[in-house]
Amino acid sequence: MEVLLQLYWVFLKIGLFSFGGGYTMLPLIEAEIIRRGWLTTSEFVDIIAVAEMTPGTISVNSATFIGYNIGGIPGSLVATLGVITPSLILILFGSIILLRLKENPHGDSLLKGFRPAFIALVVIAAFFIGKDSLVDVPSALIFGALFILCFQQKISPFHIIAAGAVLGLILYPFH
Amino acid sequence: MKNNTENPQNKVPLLKILLVFLKIGTFTIGGGYVMLPIIKRELVECNHWLEKEDFYNTMALIQGLPGPVALNCALLVAKRVRGVSGGIMAAIGIITPSILIIVAIAAYLFPLVKEHYFLQAAFYGIRPAVTALVAAAAFNLGKDIIRTKFTFIILAILLIAGLWLTIHPIILIVASGLTGWVYYQLMGGKK
Secondary structure (H helix, E strand, O other): OHHHHHHHHHHHHHHHHOEOOHHHHHHHHHHHHHOOOOOOHHHHHHHHHHHHHOEOOHHHHHHHHHHHHHHHHHHHHHHHHHHHHHHHHHHHHHHHHHHHHHHOHHHHHHHHHHHHHHHHHHHHHHHHHHHHHOOOHHHHHHHHHHHHHHOOOOOOHHHHHHHHHHHHHHHOOOO | OOOOOOOHHHHOOHHHHHHHHHHHHHHOEOOHHHHHHHHHHHHHHHOOOOOHHHHHHHHOOOOOOEOOHHHHHHHHHHHHHHHHHHHHHHHHHHHHHHHHHHHHHHHHHHHHHHHOHHHHHHHHHHHHHHHHHHHHHHHHHHHHHOOOHHHHHHHHHHHHHHHHOOOOHHHHHHHHHHHHHHHHHHHHHHO
16 A cells, blocks of 8 residues: 555656656656665666557556556556646646646746756666666667667667567567 | 537537547557557548647647556547546547457467467567667667757756666656756857
8 A cells, every 4th residue: 555655656757757658757757756776777778678668658558667666556647647637737737837838928937947957868868768778789789779869860769679679679689 | 521620529429439539549559659650540530530730739738748648649639529527538438458368468479478489489589689679769869869968968968867877767867857947047048
């Protein structure tokens, strides 16, 4: 029971402080989940991969997945509920406040002020994921090749991960 | 085409909203930004619940909102169509497929990875692929946001604080917001 409450609280924080897409939440998960020892970094990276390749938004998918790993089906429900609670409350019952905030010069400055933090969070995510994933020459090669491919238009995250899986099979036959 | 511009609030059944968002939640792979155009197509073009203008005006609120982008979009537009209960239907519709699929994977498929030799090899390749995706996202975001010396300096400070000193990300977000607030208020005052 205590774990479920903790899960809800942790994912509530993650939902409240993840702006502009799934990747900004990754350092939050690192700080709140991995530092607690609930998950290892490699398990976490595998979960992101699954979350990218399955239907749905990445943050809801990873919340469900991590919740399940920690607390079974109740855990997955609680974590998902946590990550969507801020959106539900803000949009369903507070959209007038939001509108005011955007039109207010103070609110607008504050929102603009958040922006450098979004990039910082995604860079931090790249570093902590990379530290765990780029461990030898083949993995560095896979990273380099796919990083360049990412800037190609028409290539979706799904393709990048599928390509990674194929390269993994080719380069790690006797791991 | 039905004429439902007069009073759309009463005309769209909640069950229909639930079904449309269940469909979107089940068939869209690739996260929030892939979902937005599909939500628009379903609501504006297929079902005529909203005018295009209405959709974009509602969407303008999304920037700066915390939480999953696709969920926020679904909530906003469904609320516009059918009030709070419409929003709740949309939320249920969009997250239910995620929960079912992910729980199935986590319970049955994922445990196999640790045992299966080839799956393991695949995941050794998938991890650098995920790193590449995140690194590329950082580049693209940076290109869009870092336009001034001020944002560049703030980014540098945040990176040192986050990477070196491992300061908690929530502290980084709040500090960045407050610094921006002070800075943009001062800049605005000069005009």
